[in-house]
Structure formats: structure tokens, C-alpha cells
Amino acid sequence: MITFDDVTIGYEGRAVLGPISLTIPEGDLCLVVGRTGTGKSTFLGAINGLxxxxxxxxxxxxxxxGGLDTRSHRPPDLATVVGYVAQNPLAGFVTDRVEDEIAYGMEQLGVAPTAMRTRVEEALDLMGIAPLRRRALAELSGGQQQRVAIAAVLAAQPRVLVLDEPTSALDPTAAHDVLASIVSLVHEAGLTVVIAEHRLERVMDVADTVVWLHRSNTDPGSIAEIGDPPTILTHADITPPLAALAHRLGWEKTPRSVRSARRQVARERIIISVDEDGRAPSSSPPSDSQSTDPVARMTGVTVAYGALTALDHIDLALAAGTVTALMGRNGSGKSSLLWALQGALASTGDIIVDRDDPRSVSAARARSLVALVPQTPADLLYLPTVGEECDQADRESDVPAGTTAALLQQLGLDLDPAQAPADLSEGQRLGLVLAIQLSSRPAVVALDEPTRGLDYTMKDHLRGLLRGLAVQGIAVVVATHDVEFVAATADRVVVLAEGEIVADGDTRSICAGSVTLSPQVAKVMWPKRVLTIDELVVAHRDESTREPGDSPAEPAVAR
Amino acid sequence: MSRLLTRPVDFARAAPAEEAPLDSGARPLSLIALALRRPVPPLVWWAWALSGAVVASLTTNVVLLTLIAAVMVATMLARRGTGPWARAVKAYLILAAVIVIIRVGLQMVLGSLRSGRVLFTLPEVHLPAWVQGIRLGGPVTLDGVALAFADAWRLAVMIICLGAANVLANPRGTLRAMPAVLHRVSTALAIAMAVAPQFIESAARIRRARRLRGGAGTGWRSVRGVLLPVVEDAVDRSISLAAGMEARGYGAHSSAGVTTPGTRVWATVSASTTRSGAQSGRSMTPVGRREEPITGNRGGDRSERMVPLVLVAGLLATIIGAFGLLGLPAARSLMWAVPLLVVGLAACFAALVVAGHQTHVTRYRPERIGPRDVVILVSALAVVGLAVALSRLIGGVMDPAVTPVTWPPFNVGFLVVAGLLAVPLLVTRAPDEGGVR
Known part of the structure; x- marks a missing residue:
């Protein structure tokens, strides 16, 4: 269906992709994986000629x-063959109402009005959004917007659907919803879907093929390897949790799903024990007096936007030297809590950080109480170079010149001071903003969705950073949807729902037992309460049942 | 494949109107009642409101003006929908009041008409000789105030009429109803309307984020701190919007030279804006594109080139005709102005229709003009006709003498004008919540 024939792509003489030659068969759900900066978006854009x-x-x-050469067909001409959904659906909407947005593409293509009516209804039904048809796009939830964006390209009846990280901004439930819709498009409507995704654990089990983009020593751009998921993921440089588990247990193929992993564990009679100290290297159990006296305390904090109550009488204390994860759906009040704690968001109730109320002190002082890294870190950057940003941060924090640059080094980021912040990768920008915010020597560091757009290696690095901050006695609080990250990083998990705290406890007690909040390893090893691969100790395994080349995907003998 | 799959959806805030079962006791609506419930197409509202404005422009009779204003406000309040544009009634009324106050105030302070009954006297300021024509202060007379009021009230009523159109007609619907040939313009405007709130949102978000860095300075530095990220944000958005439009077939059916430059210029401008800070381009360098030679013209190129000519000629004829009809003494201009106006309008219409067929763009659920809408349009035309007739027949009543001031005269015709303007109140129904379109 899609053929790349010796393709190389580069910008300004710098090769990004290629040479790549591969064929994605019709009717496949093809997953495009690779580390950040390996050209996944470029690869996807090449499919429809953008x-x-x-x-x-x-x-x-x-x-x-589909037999059309992108050299002779412009993207608008390919609209009936390839549907392309960009990363942020809201930015790509042309109209402001669901129905009009779905019709827009067909209006451009000159589809007859009667046919248009039918197709709009079809697209609404396919994505299950018919009840939203007259709603304004801006007021939909992220998952709904993503489904509208997909419906809008489906209306042109393409045979190929290309999606660039469709779930990166969604909470796990909404992501699951969107992916379920996509999978049924493949299975029921016979579409070919090409999808880029960072969090492979979400899509791995439904993918037919994987395209792995990676740098090689011989070629200037990223090269591609295509194959079935278990084979590719076992040796790829991106390791989703199940691949890490396969490495640990010495499996040759990565199981596709929790189910097949559980079956393989049962078949091999693997018995594990949990080494609770094996996890999170620096999590020295909060022993000393430090932890008993919280560095930040919120009492009865309420935040309301008009009629909407974002936070409802929250009581929360953060201990120094710990990492706390805030979890919960989109809109459950995680961001509001962080912003209220920083004092930048009007709230009622008591907030005490380091004996001060961040709402009543100056912005500069508030910054040294709570340093917040917002969801879009780039909002804080406004100078032309990294060097100037660092100098400015030194002045803002009133610290000796060079402090921020030194912090940047400590974070393991060796950035060229003359580089423009806009040219940095997602992870580098996050690091730069973190360094800028840390220059004020805050008592609390708050991060809002820091793992968005980071690959597994970068997430590992971030985990190390945050643990390092905790060791220095800083209270770290992270709002995130990423259960794998939480399981590996946090000491404590606070779950919010509708502006209230519904669960609060140490990570193991909250995450290991839950269905939605537990990492994949925990699901595989249930009922053993294991959180990370590192704390897994294989106590016994029955080698006799092991066969070389045993495919985990095959239905196995039940436990 | 309409029902390939059914799956649960998170309808946390789904519109209740969607599922609302029919009142079991309710009788089915008659055809007429159904027709009256259909929303009025935006262009019909505009025609109606403009007819009110035209009548207002033809008179300085305060009684008639007040009648028009009353009908307009009543219709606005009774028939407005729930969109944000429908909440602007108060704003237009305030604007009208401000116009009246300023005009009357200026008359009191600066006005030249100082004869007639004196209401009170303002202290007079004697200005130096070089501003001799201007007189500050002095006696404020009833005649002067009445003249200023009638004059300002006329403008205010016209503003209220335009406000009524804005309040009653969904602006997006108005854009959608534009002729197909204006498709690109209306697309641009529609995008602007969608992007504006996002722009405000990102400005607010970034301004809030500034505090996280300690408020960061004052003056130019702080402005730049907000401006630069906002602009970058807007540029990123417009690039992804342009990419989305292109991927979805924007400009698919026009010849290569016609459309893509639009998107390309867009991307180029955006890219150069972001990178104007002397840094080298990161991603967007939409230059190295292979240009396909535009070979030959498509069929029917001759008629295609005629269309703009006909349109311009038609517009000219319309303008001259209208000027002749309204601006020149009646007896002389009527003979040539009316035919010119008709021919001009016909030419414009024909050009738009022909050009519309050439654009290959179709419209989803276009607004249809129903019999009820024709009634409104006809009554709007009748109002204008009646007002023109009234001002020809009884000019003294439509434009009463200024000095000496009298009670404005009344004519039964005024009631007919108001009644015709109020026709929409009769033949429409208040839009339902979440309405049927």
C-alpha cells in the first residue's frame, strides 16, 4: 500500500532520513517507533506528500x-487516499463546530452535497461522536477532539490513515478510547493505519508491523527496519516495559501484551520475589526528622473558575526529600493544584511553604518557594539563545553568574550557549527550563506533565534527575498520566478526581493493586506487588518448559 | 458502513437536546408551525436589518426613528440565540447612547445653532482671533439640542439596526452563506474567528507563566517576554493549521499556480517571522520545493477571464445607479438610474454565480431560503419602498423643519413601516435551546 523506494530526506544539507526502502502492506496497523529526533514526523509527512x-x-x-507517486501528487490531491492527523488536533481545526469540521475536507474536494451528508453521518458514527455533532470544538475534551480530527479525515474516505502521536496529550482512559477507535478502523473498515507513538505499551499488542527508525554508523540519516513487533522490539533501542521484562527474563521475543506475558510466566513456572530495596536507587526511606515536618502544606485549598470548582478543599502535605506523583484524569485538578501551590493561581484556604504563603509574597520569593515547570515549558523561554536565558535566570534568582549554566551541566545537558531555545529538542527544552527554575534554590519543585514527548531513555534520565533532587532535600511533585514513570519514580501517589483527593499513599500500595494505575510489570506479576523490573528477583523457573523460538503470542496452556 | 461499530463514548457533557424524547402528549406540529420554527438564514436577517437602516437614513423624524429602534430591539431580544454574538445587545445600545450623548454634548459646547428658546447658558470662552470660526459655550437652546438629538438619534438607530443583524445572524453562518467565489476570503475570515480566542488563550497562559520566572522585569523586557512566546505559539499553530488544510484537500481542484502559493506564502511568512531573531531556520524552509510549470489554461479560460470584468462593471453600474437614485433630484435621475441599478445588480449576480461554478467547492448543508424567508425579504423591500415613497410625498413629515422647534409630526404611514419591520416577529419563533439548524 505504501512503498518507500530508496528515500532520503534532508533539510539544508543535513540528512534526516534514509536511505529507506520498505513496504507497508495493505490493511496493516503499522507502528512507527524510534527515539526522539529520529525523524518519525518526517517519515509520516512523507507518506502524504507534506x-x-x-x-x-x-x-x-x-x-x-496506493499507486500514486508523491512527487507528482500534491498533498491536497492525496487527501482521498491518505488521511493525515497531526499531533495537536486543536491547532489543525479550520472551523469551530464538529459537523462543519468533518464536512470541511469534502467541501474542498467538491463532494456533492447529498454524498456529503451521508459521509458526515458515517464519519460521526465510525468514531462514535454523533452526539457531539453541534458542539463547539474548543469545548470538547482532548480525546473527543482527537476523534473529531480522525473523523474529519475519514470523511474523505481515504484508504490510509496516518496519525502522529495521537495520544500524547491524553489521559490513559481517553488514549485507550482513541486507540480502540483506530483499531476498529483497521479491523472493521480495512484501513491501513500508520501511527507514531512514544508509549508503546499502549499500542504494541494491536500492531501488525513495526517500523523502527534509528541512526546507523554508516548512513547519514535514520534508517528503518520493518518487522513484526516481538522481533523488532527485542533488539530496538526503545524498550517498552514488556521488552525490558523480556530482557530480564531472557526471553527471545517480547511478549505483545500483558496477557501473553502472563501466560509465558505461567508456562515457564517462573516464581519471583520482590526486592523492595532494589527499586529507585536513591529512595532512602524517609527516615530522619526531615520527612516528619512537611516543607509545604495545603489546608482546605479551593480553586474555582466561575461555576466550575477545580479544587475542592484539598489537604495535602509534601515532605522534603520525597517525590510525589499527582494522578487523575484530564481536568481532575492536577494542574490547578500545582499552580495554586505556586501561588500563581488564586485560591482560598491555607498554603504554607517554608513558613511563607506563596500567594502573598513577591513573585521572586514565590519562585524560591515553589519552582513550577509548566506543561509547555517553552512558555518560560523568550530570549534568543540558551546562554542569555541562563544569564537572565541568574539575575532573576539573584545568584552568582554561571549558576544556571552549571546546573544545566549537572542535569547532564551540554547545550551550546549560542543555540536558540526553539531549536532544542523537547527533552532539552525541559531540561533548560528545569535548570532555570532550579537556579532559585526552591524548597519545592513542581512539574506538570514532564514526560510528554519524551522517549524511554529520556524518561529514565528524568527519573534520575528527580530522584537526585529528592536526595538534595527538595520536595518534588509531578503531575502525570504516565503510570510507568510514576511506578519507577515516585515515593507517594496522590490520585485526584473532580478536584478532590480520592487516594493518597505510598506508590506500592496505590499502584500495585490498581487496574488502571499499575505498570505493566505489576500486571504481569500480579498478585506479587512488584513495581519495576529492577526489584524483580527470579526465585525459580522451570527451564524444561522452555523451547527456543517459542512464540509468546501463541495461545498457551492456561495456568 | 454507517454502523460498523458501536462503542461507548465519554459523553460527560453531551448536549441533552440530542436525546430529548418527544413530549409524548405533544401533537405533531403542523407544516406551517414547522416552517416558522426553522431558523432564519443569516443573509435574510441582514437584508431585514439593512432595510431598517435604510429607512432610518431617510428620515430625521424622531417618532419614526424611535419606532424603528423599538422594533429592532424587541426583535433582537425575542429572537436572539445563545451564541456569544447574541449577547451583544447591550453593547450596541450603549454605543447608540454614547453617540447621542457625544453629539448633543458637542452641540452644547461647540454648536453654532444658538437661536430659539434658551434652556441654560454655559460660560462663554473667547478664543483668540485665529480660531475665529469656533465658539465655546454660550446659550444652549432647545432648537440646538433638538437638532443635534434628531441627527444623532438617526445615526444611533442605524447602529442599532446593524447591531440587530449581528446579534441575530450567526457570523460564521453569514460567512458560510457567502457566494462560492468569495470562498477563500470567507475561509480566511472563518479561520481568523477561530484562531482569535486561541490567541487570547495562549497570551493569557504565557502571561501567567511569566510569574514563574519572578515576573521578569518591566517595560520592553516584560513585553518581549510575553510577546515572543505568543508569536511563536501563533506561528506554530498557523503552520500546523496550514498543513492540516493542505492535507485535507484545500485547493485540490484548482490549477497548480492558483492555490498553493497561498499556503506557501503563509508558511514562508510564518517561518521568517519566527526566525527573524537572526537564528537559522530550524524546521520550516518551504523554499526548496520543486515548482511544476503551469502549462496551458484549463478549458473555458475566456469566460473565466470575463468574470472579473463583468463583476467590476456591474459594481460600477450599481454604485452609479444608487447614487443617481438617492443622491440626485428625483425627476431627472429616475429615468436612467433605475435601469442602471437593475442591470448592475443583475451583472454582479450573474458574475458571482458563474464564478461560483468555477471554484469546484461544494457546501455542506447550505442555508435554504424558504417561503417564510421570502415573506421577510419582501416585507423588507416593501419597507424601503414605502419609506422612499413617504419621503417623496410628505417630505415635510419625514424631514421636519428644524427651527423653530416643534413636536415631530406623526403620520399613519409610520405605523405601517413599523408593522412591516416587525414581520419577522410574527413569522419566526424563538430559537430552541441547542436549536435545529
């Missing part, structure tokens, strides 16, 4: 989709 027609790039070789 690269190079729209972005402008040097391209050689040939990409053909």
Missing part, C-alpha cells in the same frame, strides 16, 4: 501510496 511539498526538504527516491 514532506517535501509543504515543509520544503531535499528528497530523493520515491514514495508511493
Amino acid at each position: 514532506v517535501p511539498w509543504f515543509t520544503g526538504a531535499e528528497m530523493s527516491g520515491r514514495v508511493s501510496v
Whole structure:
């Protein structure tokens, strides 16, 4: 269906992709994986001709989709063949109402009004959004917006659907919803779907093929390897939790799903024990007096936006030297809690950080109480170079010149001071903002969704950073949806729902027993309360049942 | 494949109107009642409101003006929907009041008409000789105030009429109802309307984020601190919007040279804006694109080139005709102005229709003009006709003498004008919550 024939793509003489030659068969759900910066978006854009027609790039070789060559067909001409959904659906909406948005593409293509009516209804039904048809796009939830965006491209009846990280901004339930819709498009409507996704654990078990983009020593750009998920993921440089588990247990193939992993564990009669100290290297049990006296305390804190109550009488104390994870659906009040704690959001109730109320002190002082890294870190950057940003941060924090630059080094980021912040990768920008915020020597560091857009290696690095901060006696609080990250990083988990705290406890007690909040390892090893691969100790395994090349995907003998 | 799958959806805030069962006891509505419940197409509202404005422009009779204003406000309040544009009634009334107050105030202070009954006297300021024509203060007379009021009230009523159109007609619907040939313009406006709130949102978000860095300075530095991220944000959004439009077929059916430059210019401008700070481009360099030679013209190129000519000629004829009809003494201009106006309008209409067929863009659920809408349009036309007739027949009543001031005269025709303007109140129903379109 989609053929790349010796394709290389580069910008300004710098090769990004290629040479790549591969074929994605019709009817496949194809997963595009690779570390950040390996050109996943470029690869996806090349499928419908946005690269190079729209972005402008040097391209050689040939990409053909459904028999059409992208060199001779512009993206608008390919709209009936390839549906392309970009990362942030809201930014790509042309109209402001669901129904109009779905009709928009067809209006451009000159579809007859009667046919248009039918197709709009079909698209609404396919994505299960018919009841939303007259709603304004801006007031929909993230998952709903994503489904509208998909419906809007489906209306042109393409045979290929290309999705660039469709779930990166969604909470696990909404992500699951969107992915379920996509999977049924593959299975029921026979579409070919190409999807880029960072959190493989969400899609691995439904993918038919995986395209792994990675740098090689010999070629200038990223090269691609295509194959079935278990094979590719076992040796790829991106390790979803099940791949890490397979490494640990010495399996040759990565199980596709928790279910097949559980079956393999049962078949091999693997018995594990949990080494609770094996986890999170620096989590020295909060022993000393430090932890008994919380560094920040919120009492009866309420935040209301008009009629909407975002936070409802929250009582929360944060101990120094711990990492606390805030979890909960989109809109459950996680961000509001962080912003209220920082004092930048009007709230009622008592907030005491380091004996001060961050709402009543100056912005500079509030910053040294609670340093917040917002959801879009780039909001804090406004100077042309990294160096100037660092100098500015030194002045803002009133610390000796070079402090922020030194912090940046400590964070393991060796950035060129002359570089523009806008040119940094997602992870580098997060690191820069973290360094800027840390320059004020805060008592509390708060991060809002820091793992968005980070690959597994970068997440590991971030985990190390946060644990390091905790060791220095800083109270770290992280709002996130990423259960794997939480399981590996946090000491304590606070779950919010509708502005109230519904669960609060240490990570093991909250995460290991839950269905939605537990990491995949925990699901595989249940009822053993294991959180990370590192604390897994294989106590016994029956080698005799092991067969080389045993495919975990095969239905196995029940436990 | 309409029902390939059914799956649960998170309808946390789904519109209740969708599922509302029919009142079991309710009788089915008659055809007429159904027709009256249909919303009025935006362009019909505009035609109606403009007819009110035209009548207002033809008179300085305060009684008639007040009648028009009353009908307009009543219709606005009774028939407005729930959109944000429908909440602007008060704003237009305030604007009208401000106009009246300023005009009357200026008359009191600066006005030249100082004869007639003196209401009170303002202290007079004697200005130096070089501003001789201007007189500050002095006696404020009833005649002067009445003249200023009638004059200002006329403008205010016209503002109220335009406000009524804005309140009653969904602006997006108005854009959608534009002729197909204006498709690109209306697309641009529609995007602007959708992007504006996002722009405000991102500005607010970034301003809030500034506090996280300690408020960061004052003056230019702080402005730049907000401005730069906002602009970057807006540029990123517009690039992804342009990419989305292109991927979804924007400009699919026009010849290569016609459309893509639009999106390309967009991307180029955006990209150069972001990177104007001397840094080298990161991602967007939409230059190295292979240009396909535009070979030959499509069929029917001759008629295609005629369309703009016909349109411009038609517009000119319309303008001259209208000027002749309204601006020149009646007896002389009527003979040529009316035919010119009709021919001009016809030419414009024809050009738009032909050009519309050339654009290959279709419209989803276009607004249809029903019999009820024709009634409104006809009554709007009749109002204008009646007002023109009244001002020809009884000019003294429509435009009463200024000095000496009298009670404005009344004519039964005024009631007919108001009644015709109030026709929409009769033939429409208040929009339902979450309404049927």
C-alpha cells in the first residue's frame, strides 16, 4: 500500500532520513517507533506528500501510496487516499463546530452535497461522536477532539490513515478510547493505519508491523527496519516495559501484551520475589526528622473558575526529600493544584511553604518557594539563545553568574550557549527550563506533565534527575498520566478526581493493586506487588518448559 | 458502513437536546408551525436589518426613528440565540447612547445653532482671533439640542439596526452563506474567528507563566517576554493549521499556480517571522520545493477571464445607479438610474454565480431560503419602498423643519413601516435551546 523506494530526506544539507526502502502492506496497523529526533514526523509527512511539498526538504527516491507517486501528487490531491492527523488536533481545526469540521475536507474536494451528508453521518458514527455533532470544538475534551480530527479525515474516505502521536496529550482512559477507535478502523473498515507513538505499551499488542527508525554508523540519516513487533522490539533501542521484562527474563521475543506475558510466566513456572530495596536507587526511606515536618502544606485549598470548582478543599502535605506523583484524569485538578501551590493561581484556604504563603509574597520569593515547570515549558523561554536565558535566570534568582549554566551541566545537558531555545529538542527544552527554575534554590519543585514527548531513555534520565533532587532535600511533585514513570519514580501517589483527593499513599500500595494505575510489570506479576523490573528477583523457573523460538503470542496452556 | 461499530463514548457533557424524547402528549406540529420554527438564514436577517437602516437614513423624524429602534430591539431580544454574538445587545445600545450623548454634548459646547428658546447658558470662552470660526459655550437652546438629538438619534438607530443583524445572524453562518467565489476570503475570515480566542488563550497562559520566572522585569523586557512566546505559539499553530488544510484537500481542484502559493506564502511568512531573531531556520524552509510549470489554461479560460470584468462593471453600474437614485433630484435621475441599478445588480449576480461554478467547492448543508424567508425579504423591500415613497410625498413629515422647534409630526404611514419591520416577529419563533439548524 505504501512503498518507500530508496528515500532520503534532508533539510539544508543535513540528512534526516534514509536511505529507506520498505513496504507497508495493505490493511496493516503499522507502528512507527524510534527515539526522539529520529525523524518519525518526517517519515509520516512523507507518506502524504507534506514532506517535501509543504515543509520544503531535499528528497530523493520515491514514495508511493496506493499507486500514486508523491512527487507528482500534491498533498491536497492525496487527501482521498491518505488521511493525515497531526499531533495537536486543536491547532489543525479550520472551523469551530464538529459537523462543519468533518464536512470541511469534502467541501474542498467538491463532494456533492447529498454524498456529503451521508459521509458526515458515517464519519460521526465510525468514531462514535454523533452526539457531539453541534458542539463547539474548543469545548470538547482532548480525546473527543482527537476523534473529531480522525473523523474529519475519514470523511474523505481515504484508504490510509496516518496519525502522529495521537495520544500524547491524553489521559490513559481517553488514549485507550482513541486507540480502540483506530483499531476498529483497521479491523472493521480495512484501513491501513500508520501511527507514531512514544508509549508503546499502549499500542504494541494491536500492531501488525513495526517500523523502527534509528541512526546507523554508516548512513547519514535514520534508517528503518520493518518487522513484526516481538522481533523488532527485542533488539530496538526503545524498550517498552514488556521488552525490558523480556530482557530480564531472557526471553527471545517480547511478549505483545500483558496477557501473553502472563501466560509465558505461567508456562515457564517462573516464581519471583520482590526486592523492595532494589527499586529507585536513591529512595532512602524517609527516615530522619526531615520527612516528619512537611516543607509545604495545603489546608482546605479551593480553586474555582466561575461555576466550575477545580479544587475542592484539598489537604495535602509534601515532605522534603520525597517525590510525589499527582494522578487523575484530564481536568481532575492536577494542574490547578500545582499552580495554586505556586501561588500563581488564586485560591482560598491555607498554603504554607517554608513558613511563607506563596500567594502573598513577591513573585521572586514565590519562585524560591515553589519552582513550577509548566506543561509547555517553552512558555518560560523568550530570549534568543540558551546562554542569555541562563544569564537572565541568574539575575532573576539573584545568584552568582554561571549558576544556571552549571546546573544545566549537572542535569547532564551540554547545550551550546549560542543555540536558540526553539531549536532544542523537547527533552532539552525541559531540561533548560528545569535548570532555570532550579537556579532559585526552591524548597519545592513542581512539574506538570514532564514526560510528554519524551522517549524511554529520556524518561529514565528524568527519573534520575528527580530522584537526585529528592536526595538534595527538595520536595518534588509531578503531575502525570504516565503510570510507568510514576511506578519507577515516585515515593507517594496522590490520585485526584473532580478536584478532590480520592487516594493518597505510598506508590506500592496505590499502584500495585490498581487496574488502571499499575505498570505493566505489576500486571504481569500480579498478585506479587512488584513495581519495576529492577526489584524483580527470579526465585525459580522451570527451564524444561522452555523451547527456543517459542512464540509468546501463541495461545498457551492456561495456568 | 454507517454502523460498523458501536462503542461507548465519554459523553460527560453531551448536549441533552440530542436525546430529548418527544413530549409524548405533544401533537405533531403542523407544516406551517414547522416552517416558522426553522431558523432564519443569516443573509435574510441582514437584508431585514439593512432595510431598517435604510429607512432610518431617510428620515430625521424622531417618532419614526424611535419606532424603528423599538422594533429592532424587541426583535433582537425575542429572537436572539445563545451564541456569544447574541449577547451583544447591550453593547450596541450603549454605543447608540454614547453617540447621542457625544453629539448633543458637542452641540452644547461647540454648536453654532444658538437661536430659539434658551434652556441654560454655559460660560462663554473667547478664543483668540485665529480660531475665529469656533465658539465655546454660550446659550444652549432647545432648537440646538433638538437638532443635534434628531441627527444623532438617526445615526444611533442605524447602529442599532446593524447591531440587530449581528446579534441575530450567526457570523460564521453569514460567512458560510457567502457566494462560492468569495470562498477563500470567507475561509480566511472563518479561520481568523477561530484562531482569535486561541490567541487570547495562549497570551493569557504565557502571561501567567511569566510569574514563574519572578515576573521578569518591566517595560520592553516584560513585553518581549510575553510577546515572543505568543508569536511563536501563533506561528506554530498557523503552520500546523496550514498543513492540516493542505492535507485535507484545500485547493485540490484548482490549477497548480492558483492555490498553493497561498499556503506557501503563509508558511514562508510564518517561518521568517519566527526566525527573524537572526537564528537559522530550524524546521520550516518551504523554499526548496520543486515548482511544476503551469502549462496551458484549463478549458473555458475566456469566460473565466470575463468574470472579473463583468463583476467590476456591474459594481460600477450599481454604485452609479444608487447614487443617481438617492443622491440626485428625483425627476431627472429616475429615468436612467433605475435601469442602471437593475442591470448592475443583475451583472454582479450573474458574475458571482458563474464564478461560483468555477471554484469546484461544494457546501455542506447550505442555508435554504424558504417561503417564510421570502415573506421577510419582501416585507423588507416593501419597507424601503414605502419609506422612499413617504419621503417623496410628505417630505415635510419625514424631514421636519428644524427651527423653530416643534413636536415631530406623526403620520399613519409610520405605523405601517413599523408593522412591516416587525414581520419577522410574527413569522419566526424563538430559537430552541441547542436549536435545529
